[in-house]
Amino acid sequence: MAFYAPPIARLLEELERLPGIGPKSAQRLAYHILRGDTEAAARLADAIVEVKRAIRFCERCFNFAESELCEMCADPTRDATTMCVVEEPRDVVAVERTGEFRGTYHVLQGAISPIDGIGPEQLRVRELIDRLGRESVSEVILATDPDIEGETTALYIARLVKPLGIRVTRIASGLPVGGDLEYADEVTLGRALEARREM
């Protein structure tokens, strides 16, 4: 038996395809859209279509971009000798937010995960090596996630890049600033101890 009119059922189905949206969340979102004004719904629909129309991948670093190059790659004031390698475009945003980095990026578009069938060939690793051959990069900062996939990916890339005579660094693992020692997991705390610095 159909409990929902087909247009509602269809919207629920599409909403449930989104990550982290189950039946209850989909229902809440659908009812919000149904109760809201038509202009609000049109704006949302248009933003979805427009983002797919306007956004592509940067031809150089594979970040999201509005033209051939992303904002960072098109900016001549950025330091092209330092390259930060990340997994996803959202990681570029995270690094940019620190205000600590003025170099360029390379977005792998994932991390090595044999269990998910993702090897270096599925990532933008070949493109990274190509760039290092073409550009004058003196340091590659590996800013992949500090999890198993990210560490594996960092190790893999380090092994490829070091023979090119380029300095390879890895972002530090440690306790989050403002965090509590007693709530840190033992792996993180172990890393923080290992990476202790002279004061």
Add this chain to the structure above:
Amino acid sequence: MAFYAPPIARLLEELERLPGIGPKSAQRLAYHILRGDTEAAARLADAIVEVKRAIRFCERCFNFAESELCEMCADPTRDATTMCVVEEPRDVVAVERTGEFRGTYHVLQGAISPIDGIGPEQLRVRELIDRLGRESVSEVILATDPDIEGETTALYIARLVKPLGIRVTRIASGLPVGGDLEYADEVTLGRALEARREM
């Protein structure tokens, strides 16, 4: 400084307007849309626009409908002598799921909540009384939420309807008090319907 390209920023902004979607969820959804294929994004956008185009309120019971009347009101096999009064269209779906009810509905489109400035005038109460004058209803089942607003609304409507010589019942508490009708499982809600009491 702009961390996101404008089309992405715009999509994030629209997504964050949705209930229960904070900045992190919006980012996850936006990235899913950006990484997915254009057809999937178009389907979602179209479902949003279409639901607003195709769905209106039933002229009789104020449930969501695809034409003047909703599916239930248009169904001549439903028992028009028993009317179930609910707060929202989603509550109609919840009651339908029990399979215990074959009467008609009346959707109040909310509940009395003085704190939110919602009185009987903001709800479809006048339309309910009109219907009861026009239709041959012998029992009104009050299935508003078992919370303060829902109980207040049920009491208010009971006081209006009983003088009309119509039997007024309230779904049984069996539902957790302070809970939400839409989250009840169908067995519990079915029992509650079955065990409705005279008011």
